[in-house]
Amino acid sequence: MVIDSTGIKVYGESEWLIFKHGGEVERRVWHKLHIGVSKEGxxxxxxxxxxxxxxxxxxxxxxxxxx
Incomplete structure (x- = not known):
């Protein structure tokens, strides 16, 4: 098994609308996703x-x- 982790930016509804329609968005929340992958992928x-x-x-x- 191979194990890896990556960071994920989480936007609230208001941050997404600002990003979508232009403007500066301050990243507020980060999560990490840790996964285990078999040799079969x-x-x-x-x-x-x-x-x-x-x-x-x-x-x-x-x-x-x-x-």
């Missing part, structure tokens, strides 16, 4: 956390989900 586990969670803390839950 299938997502076998996932965990969503806040932006300050250490990636290593998600290792055990990802492995448990995959089994």
């Amino acid at each position: 299938l997502i076998v586990s996932r965990v969503m956390t806040n932006h300050i969670t250490d990636d290593r803390k998600c290792l055990e839950p990802l492995i448990e989900q995959a089994n």
Whole structure:
């Protein structure tokens, strides 16, 4: 299994409308998506956390989900 994490920007309705129609948008919320991928390329586990969670803390839950 391969494990990776990525940050995701989260926009509220008002931020999305400003972005869509022009103007400056201040990013307010970040989340992190941690995924486990099998050797066949299938997502076998996932965990969503806040932006300050250490990636290593998600290792055990990802492995448990995959089994």
